[in-house]
Amino acid sequence: MATTASAKKKTTAKAKDKKAGKLKYSKAQYLKWYEDMLLMRKIEEKIGALYIQQKFGGFCHLYIGQEALVTGTASGSKKDDKHITAYRDHAHPIALGVHPKYMVAELYGKRTGMSKGKGGSMHMFNKEVNLMGGHGIVGAQIPMGAGIAFAEKYNGTKNVTFCSFGDGAARQGALHETFNMAMIWKLPVVFIIENNNYAMGTSVERTTNVTNMSKMGLSYDMPSFEVDGMSVEAVHEAIEDACKHVRAGKGPVLLDILTYRYKGHSMSDPQKYRTKKEVEDYKNQDPIEKVLHTIKENKLATEKELEKISQRVKDVIAESVKFAEESEDLEGYELYEDVYKEPNYPFIKEY
Numbered sequence: 385m386a387t388t389a390s391a392k393k394k395t396t397a398k399a400k401d402k403k404a405g406k407l408k409y410s411k412a413q414y415l416k417w418y419e420d421m422l423l424m425r426k427i428e429e430k431i432g433a434l435y436i437q438q439k440f441g442g443f444c445h446l447y448i449g450q451e452a453l454v455t456g457t458a459s460g461s462k463k464d465d466k467h468i469t470a471y472r473d474h475a476h477p478i479a480l481g482v483h484p485k486y487m488v489a490e491l492y493g494k495r496t497g498m499s500k501g502k503g504g505s506m507h508m509f510n511k512e513v514n515l516m517g518g519h520g521i522v523g524a525q526i527p528m529g530a531g532i533a534f535a536e537k538y539n540g541t542k543n544v545t546f547c548s549f550g551d552g553a554a555r556q557g558a559l560h561e562t563f564n565m566a567m568i569w570k571l572p573v574v575f576i577i578e579n580n581n582y583a584m585g586t587s588v589e590r591t592t593n594v595t596n597m598s599k600m601g602l603s604y605d606m607p608s609f610e611v612d613g614m615s616v617e618a619v620h621e622a623i624e625d626a627c628k629h630v631r632a633g634k635g636p637v638l639l640d641i642l643t644y645r646y647k648g649h650s651m652s653d654p655q656k657y658r659t660k661k662e663v664e665d666y667k668n669q670d671p672i673e674k675v676l677h678t679i680k681e682n683k684l685a686t687e688k689e690l691e692k693i694s695q696r697v698k699d700v701i702a703e704s705v706k707f708a709e710e711s712e713d714l715e716g717y718e719l720y721e722d723v724y725k726e727p728n729y730p731f732i733k734e735y
Contacts, residue, residue: 409617411684415693417459417616418675421451423697424475425672427484430701431474431491435651439709440491442504443520445472449646452671453578454479456619457546460627466514466536468529469548471506472578472645473518480513485704494711500722501714523556525549526575530562533573533636544630546623548576552583554600555591563636567604570635574626575601577640579613584649585657601638613643614669644669 407414428446435444447454450472457467458479469476477487477498490497491505499509506520516532519525529547536543553559554577566573577597581588588595601608607629612618619641626637644666648655679685685693 407682413459414675414679414684417455418672418679419693419697420479421455421616421672421675422693423484423700424451424478426697427701427704428474430705432647432651440493444505444651445649446647447472447475447645449666450578450580450613450643451475452616452619453613453641453643456616457576457623460620460623461544461546464514464541464543466516466532466543466545468516468525468532468545469518470525470550470553471518471520473506473508476518477508477510477513477515480515482510482513484700485707488704488708489711492708492711493714494708495714496707496711502722523549523553523558526553526556527558527562529573530566530571533566533571534569536572542631543572544627545573546576547573548578550583551577551579551581551588551597552586554597563601563604563606566636567606570633572630573636574623574630575636575638578643579640580643580645582649582657585653587657598638598640606636606638608638609640611639611641613641614671616671616675
């Protein structure tokens with residue numbers, strides 16, 4: 385069949401774009417990705433130092449190395465979409481636009497924290513940006529994510545629920561019940577495996593003989609894909625593609641997003657289950673460095689502009705720590721607020 389003049393022009397334009405190395409995403413997008421991920425990385429490095437200084441207690445799980453995953457999810461989603469995740473959740477509010485001072489105040493157990501200081505590191509909620517929480521019970525967010533998606537479908541919205549969980553949590557039996565119901569009811573949910581290779585210290589290879597975890601969705605006829613989680617572009621694109629499918633009413637999608645955490649499972653993890661070489665090999669794929677390389681290679685920002693970004697990040701971190709340390713502590717009576725109570729229950733005393 386003969387090629388039309390219009391088609392020839394399009395083909396020529398594509399060839400020129402490819403030859404010139406034209407970027408798929410805008411300068412503004414790359415700079416936002418870079419600044420957001422840099423802020424996530426640097427503030428968690430500060431959080432790690434503050435935890436060692438015993439500025440706050442409880443458990444503390446860092447997201448360092450995995451920043452592209454939540455950044456690409458946020459940029460590929462829409463404002464009214466819902467997000468639910470596990471307890472490695474410091475980066476999620478930042479990606480969704482919450483000032484990190486409220487996240488740090490939550491770590492400190494202060495009244496100004498995202499959950500009024502009552503949740504701590506593992507329970508970051510924010511209704512305004514539709515962050516439906518970090519959850520400390522392993523895998524609990526999987527059926528809860530489907531429940532949120534059910535509510536969206538029931539209310540007739542076009543919103544997508546992003547339900548994130550680790551490769552270890554994927555071993556919970558509730559996942560299979562959830563996948564089955566989600567497919568039967570064609571729920572608007574994207575299930576995201578934040579696959580960082582280790583369930584605490586147990587590698588994927590020791591928990592399953594099916595190491596390609598995207599295959600977990602296939603027995604339910606759920607569209608399932610592997611994604612490079614060390615590339616923010618790849619994550620963004622996978623999220624956009626998944627959303628097209630879900631918003632069309634075709635039901636859920638499973639994304640096995642391959643990422644890596646540079647730090648231990650928690651701050652108390654000695655990390656004896658992996659070699660230093662393995663960690664260094666993954667650091668050579670660092671998602672922040674990849675975006676920085678793209679910015680420099682395509683002259684999207686000068687060194688002076690990059691220094692300004694770095695300084696802004698430093699200023700935000702300093703502001704966040706100061707805010708947390710100067711915020712008011714909770715008082716005893718607040719233990720009894722923001723909880724449910726059955727008024728006539730015989731064992732409840734009035735305080």
